[in-house]
Amino acid sequence: MLVVEEKENMRIDSYLALKLDLSRSKIQKLIKEGLVTVNNKKINANYLVKENDQIEINDELNYEINIEPENIPLDIIYEDEDLLIINKKSGMVVHPAPGHYSGTLVNALLYRFNLTSGEKHRPGIVHRLDKDTSGLMLVAKNEWTHEKLAEMISKKEVERKYLAIVDGLIKHDTGTIDAPIGRDINDRQKMAVTDQNAKEAITHFRVLERFHNNTLIECILETGRTHQIRVHLAYIGYPVNNDPAYGRGKATEFGQMLHSKSIKLKHPRTGKELFFEIEPPQEFKDKLEKLRVEEK
Numbered sequence: 421m422l423v424v425e426e427k428e429n430m431r432i433d434s435y436l437a438l439k440l441d442l443s444r445s446k447i448q449k450l451i452k453e454g455l456v457t458v459n460n461k462k463i464n465a466n467y468l469v470k471e472n473d474q475i476e477i478n479d480e481l482n483y484e485i486n487i488e489p490e491n492i493p494l495d496i497i498y499e500d501e502d503l504l505i506i507n508k509k510s511g512m513v514v515h516p517a518p519g520h521y522s523g524t525l526v527n528a529l530l531y532r533f534n535l536t537s538g539e540k541h542r543p544g545i546v547h548r549l550d551k552d553t554s555g556l557m558l559v560a561k562n563e564w565t566h567e568k569l570a571e572m573i574s575k576k577e578v579e580r581k582y583l584a585i586v587d588g589l590i591k592h593d594t595g596t597i598d599a600p601i602g603r604d605i606n607d608r609q610k611m612a613v614t615d616q617n618a619k620e621a622i623t624h625f626r627v628l629e630r631f632h633n634n635t636l637i638e639c640i641l642e643t644g645r646t647h648q649i650r651v652h653l654a655y656i657g658y659p660v661n662n663d664p665a666y667g668r669g670k671a672t673e674f675g676q677m678l679h680s681k682s683i684k685l686k687h688p689r690t691g692k693e694l695f696f697e698i699e700p701p702q703e704f705k706d707k708l709e710k711l712r713v714e715e716k
Contacts, residue, residue: 431468432451432465433447488527489530490531497556503559503565506559507556511675514526514545514549515542529544544561555698581638584637584677585661589634597624597656619645625640
């Protein structure tokens, strides 16, 4: 996200071309495709930016940028010559994208490691977590490992479990959501359950704890679509608590109560079983404690 800090009164295509070092034609194409919003609203290329405008750009970053290594603290849970397990903080963007060229997990990884796998703008990244989703992530340190891990994920040989606090009381103890996900035709910034340009998406869940009007659940991904858990849970009427995109009402800065709690896999080179589990961040635990107190 870009926040306009000065009273520019400049056309948005010119402003973004200047700020992002892109051509105006590239910016105009993104605007025409509905991939640029200002204050959550679509605009035209002749829109004049104003102070405090919040500009979001949703693009797959298919142009060249220079990604600079940055000395950003990382919570490394496991490391060997082939892979890393990172505990990503909520609020950290995984890889550079328009409006997020610095401060990302990739910037931090490049400072510490000589990553030789994956695409240029997302080296080492085998799967991603949303900006405000915390928890465990796999990172490949070389191309061989990257290919093996990607293959294992596609074959469902990597088990990823998530914790989520959702709004509403889920009555069933377990469930499976099997509903295809694609780009939301009404809002290109979001995903949706749809039959248009969609891909298979399957999420399993089980209830861990029930409160007055919230439920703590564990989710297991069978597929890994963008925003999958958040979209699926909102689709069945139980959105992730505090989700700014798919939730109920206004969210706090912390974002959705969704945490990647564990990863289990066989090491791609040695075959040794690896299992790692991490507690959710303090904000997540504070929310749980508050719900438990309210139940008494």
